[in-house]
Amino acid sequence: MSLEAIKSELRALPAEERRKLMAFLVVIEDQAHAEYAAKLAQRIDDNSPGHWLTPEQCERELGLSDAPK
Numbered sequence: 001m002s003l004e005a006i007k008s009e010l011r012a013l014p015a016e017e018r019r020k021l022m023a024f025l026v027v028i029e030d031q032a033h034a035e036y037a038a039k040l041a042q043r044i045d046d047n048s049p050g051h052w053l054t055p056e057q058c059e060r061e062l063g064l065s066d067a068p069k
Helices: 003-011 015-032 034-045 055-061
Strands: none
Touching: 015 034
């Protein structure tokens, strides 16, 4: 089945069924990123100043500055 055919089928679903589908897709996405979320939580909870980034380092890491990484 093509993506366009799936989209067409989804448009025909009642609103309640679309909401259930959206919730299902969010759960799938969350499960796919569970390891990343755990690693991010660990980094957020890290209280060691030696592991913290300066604002300038954050800008470089996020690609918000012209300075090379």
